[in-house]
Amino acid sequence: MPAAIDIDGLTVHRGGNLVLDAVSCQVAAGSVTGLLGPSGSGKSTLIRSVVGVQRITSGTVTVLGQPAGSKPLRSRVGYVTQAPSVYADLSVRENLRYFAAVVGAAAGEVDRVISAVGLTDKTGALVARLSGGQRTRVSLAAALLGTPQVLVLDEPTVGLDPVLRRDLWEMFHGLANAGTTLLVSSHVMDEADRCTALLLLREGRVLAADSPAAIRRRTGTDDLESAFLAIIDAEQVGSR
Amino acid sequence: MNTRITLATAGRVLTQLRHDHRTIALLLVVPCVLLALLSWIFDDQPAVFDRIGPLLLAIFPLVVMFIVTSVAMLRERTSGTLERLLAMPLNKLDLLLGYALAFGVLAVLQSGIASAVSLWLLDLDIAGSTGWLLLTALLAALLGTALGLLASAFAQTEFQAVQFMPAFVLPQLLLCGLFVPREAMQSVLATISDVLPLSYAVDAMAEVAGNPGLTGAAGRDFAVLAAFIVGALALGAATLRRRTA
Numbered sequence: 001m002p003a004a005i006d007i008d009g010l011t012v013h014r015g016g017n018l019v020l021d022a023v024s025c026q027v028a029a030g031s032v033t034g035l036l037g038p039s040g041s042g043k044s045t046l047i048r049s050v051v052g053v054q055r056i057t058s059g060t061v062t063v064l065g066q067p068a069g070s071k072p073l074r075s076r077v078g079y080v081t082q083a084p085s086v087y088a089d090l091s092v093r094e095n096l097r098y099f100a101a102v103v104g105a106a107a108g109e110v111d112r113v114i115s116a117v118g119l120t121d122k123t124g125a126l127v128a129r130l131s132g133g134q135r136t137r138v139s140l141a142a143a144l145l146g147t148p149q150v151l152v153l154d155e156p157t158v159g160l161d162p163v164l165r166r167d168l169w170e171m172f173h174g175l176a177n178a179g180t181t182l183l184v185s186s187h188v189m190d191e192a193d194r195c196t197a198l199l200l201l202r203e204g205r206v207l208a209a210d211s212p213a214a215i216r217r218r219t220g221t222d223d224l225e226s227a228f229l230a231i232i233d234a235e236q237v238g239s240r
Numbered sequence: 241m242n243t244r245i246t247l248a249t250a251g252r253v254l255t256q257l258r259h260d261h262r263t264i265a266l267l268l269v270v271p272c273v274l275l276a277l278l279s280w281i282f283d284d285q286p287a288v289f290d291r292i293g294p295l296l297l298a299i300f301p302l303v304v305m306f307i308v309t310s311v312a313m314l315r316e317r318t319s320g321t322l323e324r325l326l327a328m329p330l331n332k333l334d335l336l337l338g339y340a341l342a343f344g345v346l347a348v349l350q351s352g353i354a355s356a357v358s359l360w361l362l363d364l365d366i367a368g369s370t371g372w373l374l375l376t377a378l379l380a381a382l383l384g385t386a387l388g389l390l391a392s393a394f395a396q397t398e399f400q401a402v403q404f405m406p407a408f409v410l411p412q413l414l415l416c417g418l419f420v421p422r423e424a425m426q427s428v429l430a431t432i433s434d435v436l437p438l439s440y441a442v443d444a445m446a447e448v449a450g451n452p453g454l455t456g457a458a459g460r461d462f463a464v465l466a467a468f469i470v471g472a473l474a475l476g477a478a479t480l481r482r483r484t485a
Contacts, residue, residue, distance in 0.1 A: 014485055053483055071329070
């Protein structure tokens with residue numbers, strides 16, 4: 001499978017600190033790739049680089065064969081920021097109508113994405129009156145407008161109830177089966193098993209990039225949490 | 241530029257305001273109350289009210305739109321919606337013009353009500369036409385919006401954004417010719433006054449209110465105002481960075 005996202009030697013400094021240290025990795029087209037790592041590991045910075053809103057020090061990020069953030073990509077890449085980036089003083093429908101107009105999505109798209117994130121009964125509610133999890137879903141719905149080929153989601157399932165999380169992961173796989181590439185960040189290891197490929201990020205470097213099964217096999221562990229600990233331990237022994 | 245996105249942005253900004261009844265009421269009622277207060281203060285000197293009243297019809301829209309826009313844009317920056325929009329197929333100009341259009345509509349409404357109250361209820365006596373009066377108020381409002389969009393780039397918090405009003409606008413208010421005619425100022429102050437945008441909004445309003453037709457001086461003031469608006473929008477666009485640190 002060709003890579004939908006190709007990152008080569010990406011180095012990013014923020015406020016004088018090295019956040020990403022020569023990161024090179026790929027995200028296969030049609031995969032649900034999990035970007036996992038503790039908070040502060042550089043996940044959001046990597047995601048912002050893929051979307052093209054992060055000022056980078058060096059390296060290249062190529063998405064669907066184009067430089068990240070370039071004009072033709074802006075309607076082909078959907079982006080969900082970590083904090084729900086929607087207008088609190090507008091209703092769910094008003095928010096999505098506006099974003100639909102910006103991406104040039106058809107009128108029927110608004111209802112489709114509202115139902116995709118399970119907010120049909122909240123269509124007319126002001127976002128300010130919604131719970132945190134519901135706001136996250138409005139933000140996610142906005143990224144689904146216009147059916148982008150690549151979806152980049154920064155911790156989209158934080159604070160959601162387990163049933164909803166399962167439903168969203170099912171939706172992600174449905175999208176991937178239809179050809180969308182998803183890069184989903186999370187700091188919750190139990191979500192790792194829901195991905196078809198994993199990138200483990202720690203202190204600005206990629207420690208592992210493989211399928212969950214391959215990572216388990218390589219480390220001789222049953223669960224991914226232990227697998228990641230084994231990888232981190234091996235890394236520290238190696239660097240000593 | 242994309243007309244669909246510009247119009248959608250203007251509609252979105254107006255919808256946000258529509259949900260905020262108190263802000264709308266304040267925007268529309270406060271200028272009228274202040275004008276009524278002013279006419280009461282100069283109850284026995286109607287000539288003074290006739291001179292100052294129209295000038296306030298240029299100052300209110302500029303000041304109010306400056307504050308409202310700088311806070312609205314700052315919210316856009318801090319809430320992440322700006323980052324989302326800039327990752328979408330949106331031209332920076334679509335966003336800025338959308339804001340200008342929305343606040344322009346609001347300014348026409350605000351100035352229309354304030355002018356109607358002044359002319360019919362407060363017996364403001366002007367030689368000029370209401371049409372030119374409204375156009376001048378609209379230009380002043382657009383200038384306030386453009387300056388507010390620019391100022392928001394330099395504010396990290398809403399506290400700071402609100403403080404920009406006294407920092408940017410009050411000096412202009414002191415030097416615009418409202419308190420002392422610009423011709424009567426010391427040369428240093430007159431020079432400073434000459435480079436401040438509000439001076440031209442106030443000059444234009446004085447010309448428009450004092451003459452039945454459009455004078456050459458008013459035309460020149462309009463041109464300077466338009467140049468300030470375009471300049472501030474261009475600088476504002478330059479502060480909207482797709483890539484941030």
